[in-house]
Amino acid sequence: MLGRFEYARPKTVDEACRLLAEAGRDAAILSGGTDLLVDLRNGSRSPLLLVDVKRLEELQALRTGPDEAVIGAAVPLNVVVEHRELRKAYAGLSDAALSIATYQLRNRATVAGNLCNASPAADMAPILLVLDAKLTVQSPQGTRAVRVAKLFTGVKRTCLAPGDVVVDVRMPPLDGELRTAFRKQQRIRGHDLAVVNAAAAYAPSRATLRVAVGSCAPTPVLLEPFDTKGTSPEALAAEVLRAAAAATAPIDDVRASAAYRRAVLPALLRRLLADVVSARRAV
Amino acid sequence: MTRALVYVGKSVPRDDAVEKVTGSARYTHDLAFPGMLHAALVTSPHASARIVRVDVADAAALPGVRAVLAGANLDVRLGLYMRDKRILARDVVRYQGEPVVAVAADTLDIARDACRRVRVEYEPTAAVFDPRDAMKSGAPLVHPDLGSYAHLEGVFFPRPNTNIAHHQKIRKGDFDAAIASAEVLLEARFDNPPVQHVPMETHASIAQALPDGRVEIWTSSQSPYTVRHLMSVAFGLPHAAIRVHVPYVGGGFGGKAGLNLEPLVYVLSKAAGGRPVKFVATREQEFNTLPSRQGLHSTIKIGATRAGKIVALKATYVWDAGAYADYGVNVGRAAAYSGAGPYAVPNCWIDSFVVYTNKVYGTAYRGFGHLEVLWGIERAIDQTARKLGLDPAEFRRRNLLTLGDATITGETFTAGHGKPVECLDAVAKAIDWGTPSSSPASSTKRRGKGIAMLHKAPAMPTSTSCSAIIKLDEDGAADILVSGVDYGQGTYTVLRQIAAEELRVPIDAVHINSDCDTAFTPYDWQTVASRFSYMGGHAVIEAAADCLRQIRAVAAQIFGVAPEKIVCENASAYPDGEPKRAIPYRLLALGYVYPNGNAIGGPVIGHGRFIAHGLTHLDPDTGQGRPAQFWTYGAHGVELEVDAETGEIEILRIATAVDAGKVLNAGLARGQVIGGVVQGIGSALWEGFRFDKEGRLKNPSFVDYKIPTAKDLPREMVPILLENPQPDGPYGARGVAEHPMISVPSAIGNALYDALGIEFTSLPLSPEHVLARLAEKGVKP
Amino acid sequence: MVDIELRVNGQAERASVPAGMTLLEFLRDRLALTGAKEGCGIGECGACTVLLDGRPVTACLVLAVEADGLDVRTIEGEATDGELSALQRAFVDAGAVQCGFCTPGMIMSARALLLRSPHPTDEEIVEAIAGNLCRCTGYEAILAAIRAASEEGGKL
Secondary structure: OOOOOOOOOOOHHHHHHHHHHHHHEEEEEOOOOOOOHHHHHOOOOOEEEEOOEEEEEHHOOOOOOOOOEEEEEEOOOHHHHHHHHHHHHOOOHHHHHHHOOOHHHHHHHHHHHHHOOOOOOOOOOHHHOOOOOEEEEEEOOOOEEEEEEHHHEOOOEEOOOOOEEEEEEOOOOOOOOOEEEEEEEOOOOOOOOEEEEEEEEEEEEHHHEEEEOOOOOOEEEEEEOOOOOOOHHHHHHHHHHHHHHOOOOOOOOOOHHHHHHHHHHHHHHHHHHHHHHOOOOOO | OOOOOOOEEEEOOOOOOOHHOOOOEEEEHHHOOOOOOEEEEEEEOOOOOOEEEEEEEEHHHHHOEEEEEHHHOOOOOOOEEEEOOOOOOOEOOOOOOOOEEEEEOOOOOHHHHHHHHOEEEEEOOOOOOOOHHHOOOOOOOOOOOOOHHEEEOOOOOOOOOOEEEEEEEEEEHHHHHHHOOOOEEEEEEEEEEEEEOOOOOOOOOEEEEEEOOOOEEEEEOHHHHHHHHHHHHHHOOOOEEEEEEEEEEEOOOOOOOOOEEEHHHHHHHOOOOOOEEEEOOOOHHHHHHOEEEEEEEEEEEEEEOOOEEEEEEEEEEEEEEOOOEEEEEEHHHHHHOOOOOOOOEEEEEEEEEEEEEOOOOOOOOOOHHHHHHHHHHHHHHHHHHHHHHOOOHHHHHHEOOOOOOEEEOOOOOOOOHHHHHHHHHHHHOOOOOOOOOOOOOOOOEEEEEEEEEEEEEEOOOOOOOOEEEEEEEEOOOOOEEEOOOOOOHHHHHHHHHHHHHHHHOOHEEEOOOOOOEEEOOOOOOOOOOOOOHHHHHHHHHHHHHHHHHHHHHHHHHOOOOOOOEEEEEEEEEOOOOOOHEEEEEHOOOOEEEEEOOOOOOOOOOEEEEEOOOOOOOOOOOOOOOOOOOOOEEEEEEEEEEEEEOOEEEEEEEEEEEOOOOOOOEHHHHHHHHHHEEEEOOOOOOOOOOOOOOOEHHHOOOOOOOOOOHHHOOOOOEEEEEEEOOOOHHHHHHHOOOHHHHHOHHHHHHHHHHHHHHHOOEEOOOHHHHHHHHHOOOOOOO | OEEEEEOOOEEEEEEEEEEOOOOOHHHHHHOOOOOOOOEOOOOOOOOOOEEEOOOOEEHHHEEEHHHHHOOOOOOOHHEEOOOOOOOHHHHHHOOOOOOOOOOOHHHHHHHHHHHHHHOHHHHHHHHHHHHOOOOOOOOOHHHHHHHHHHHOOOOO
């Protein structure tokens, strides 16, 4: 048994928001449950109410189109991974989703859940940062958009408040070609949390490159955009590495030492850039 | 005349597979009984502390709680070779994770709630975490009472008032003189961290204390009779008062040998008025509370001639026993008598110290210390070869044990030992040794090849024995009863093959009990040390012969010929040369009935037994003697690729040769090799306990203790089983179960040197470790 | 307590369960379907894998109440009328079983794979079972068994 709590499965987002707002810090949103249920088991969280949002109609969207791409907050990662159009448009997003945990867990875990858990190592964070994705957040006060770039406020902390329900994650419209990629360094090939992860989005027509790095600071870090016009791949790589080193502050933990993270980050970034800039996957 | 074998050697599918693929196989985890209580533990947050006060009042008051016990209630010491362990910590705690208080309650949730209400006051005391520090004078004593502990006398030599639980000496020849004469010298140090067995079924036990003083136990164990015996010793109960059932066991690898949770659930059941009590370790407890594999620090010195012959070898092995050494002392002993590798070493000096520290304790783990000592030896052999300018395979060929050589304990190497050099040659050929690796696809990668030898003998008491019973059924089929445990190896299938072969019945007509029950299945010491097929095989052969003797006696009477003129074939008996007159076993199995109703004979029940023979204790001062019933030799060849930018290693191919003597079941033997190799890769590349400064285990879960998954396999695995017969083995067989795991890290380490030119001395060879050494050496990708 | 209704191996089940009860506890303790095993309790080992509406999940990380109205398939539903499925037969024949504790979860992961991809590539097979830890076999025989079963993909 994972503790004593009440369980509610509201029929609408409004109802979910109300339940969550009423219960405040005593409630938790149950979506995929792959982080929450582990926390319940080890006692690190003990909410009195779980609000199951998994079946809410509004959270099931999954579409790509000329205007935007939408991933409902309750869509399991495997469904995201298996979505062909999404992969065509955002290969890095599909790869990031695929890198998470195991096939079984990806049938439960969601993109929104991975973000809201706010682990510094969250695999969905770097790619959604470089895509400048936004969360649609509904609360008793109404609906608002929250940029992923504004979401993380600390280790396991977000700007979301009790009563907030993430409805979906939206990627801005594709304006010309966009090449995206995700890379993750782990201890073993089997399922693992990221020692370091990173994502890149490169828009050749606008000569813009965006890069984000995870697991190297209290929150995932989005680097300032890079202007690639007239820059050689080598010079660009050097610039990205410099910026990444300056913007991150890895720590020692059981997964890796700060030194290893610092040592492996340049290789990871170089490979990531090769993925998007040369459009040819490196090793 | 020898008959062609019908079943032995064939890939007969395992007999329990259908139960296991349908989910109907019952493990201790799955068992429940009416009125059964569930147990939970309060464990120590400190690595070393005095227990000042234990307050269980709030816990005991919780509705549904039926028993709460602390160490103060239990004045019992437990252990197989060294009685140094408590059921629950008493007065002091010696490692973080040690059980302090146990609760039995109506449900697991209540038991866990109750545990949260237990208040224990500790006074932290000085701890020692590195066994080398623990050997220094003035080190905190983990067991101040060591001098008073009962232990196996004449075999183990604890040093009172130190942390040394056992000191094993091996002395052969004149090391000092020989090393002085050596033309080439090598000295090196190596380290292994403690690791976990990680059986998929964690430890689980159920006990019921019966009103008449008897106790019934169901347990996930490798050792039904050893559990019974040690329970008897611990609680002063007659053996017959203790009944131990072992249903299916979800993996053991040594971690479920000896005595584990059985005493705990027994005392809880007693305290709870005799209701059955079940305890299942959580995965975190499996890592943090239950035993692991000891760490090791090795110092090795090798002296050789310019011609490439080893003249002297000295090794100091310091084992990190953790807080208890009840089993670990024997690891330190066994690994010492194997501690020079499978080489002819004329002058040898080995000190093996099993040393207490304030960490989770060690026990047997597949390979029993040999993976650890051979990590050092086989890396040192490679280094010595390079100093000599010799190919490491060639250097090994010049020094491997051959006919007439003496081992370091003075045993003569004979043809019956098998052929280590054939193992070496087989793996060398399989990895194209001598041919450089092809170029990797990426410029940041490096490739290399490495070879390592392995050897091991069963580590067991000199009088280890086992037995088997075969009963014939009404339909003439045979039932085998044994108390060795098949916790995955497939030995039961092998025993069925042997019985079918010997009894001359179809394999489908041979059955074996999948549950051991000390009330009904006959004695077996315990299922460890790769000796079950060897010893159990002998016992089954003898039991089958006993059945045939009984069948022949009845048939002889029926046919009016001498018993030795009776032929048993096709599940029937007939006079030699007259197969048409055959009487099927089913008409003899319970006794033969003549047409007039007269009956002769009676139920056919055969029994067989086997006892280790010719073994001696090792001389306390020199280690000379005969410790081994048989030796199994083998080798690995590895080709790998390492990413110089990330430190990741990929095994391109690994060839493993083991001299099995005789392969009894090709499919099962292959399964042991592949499974062992992958487990060895786990030890080589990823696995190892990490402790913080206070001695707390930092990675007690699958989140941070990684074992190989299906994504982590080598690109190619090549098992090679040689068949140079063991003269006293069943059909010439010797044990092969542990061996494939041994020396996998060594071969990988040697290949890594070949790839990078860096000597790795400690495990695991994780990406982080590899990259750190590359950085230290200034190697640029 | 929460009232739930679900189908388990084709059988309708109705129960009242505490919200904190996992699907694994429900299957094992309430329905006595002990084929799914608890190997870690945190979704890392796959020993408790069952199919939820045809998709494999670790039942230790699903609440029983979350299965309300859904279809659950466990190892106990794999054989029909006492006949092993082709997949189970392949596990037996390939020597893919040793201690057997991981086997039910492993087969359920493989079953789900063959449902969505009757003729999977090796890469797909590895991805499908990488979340099922096995300490005995070294996986080789398991991969061979799934490959063999997939060759008979038509007759699941």
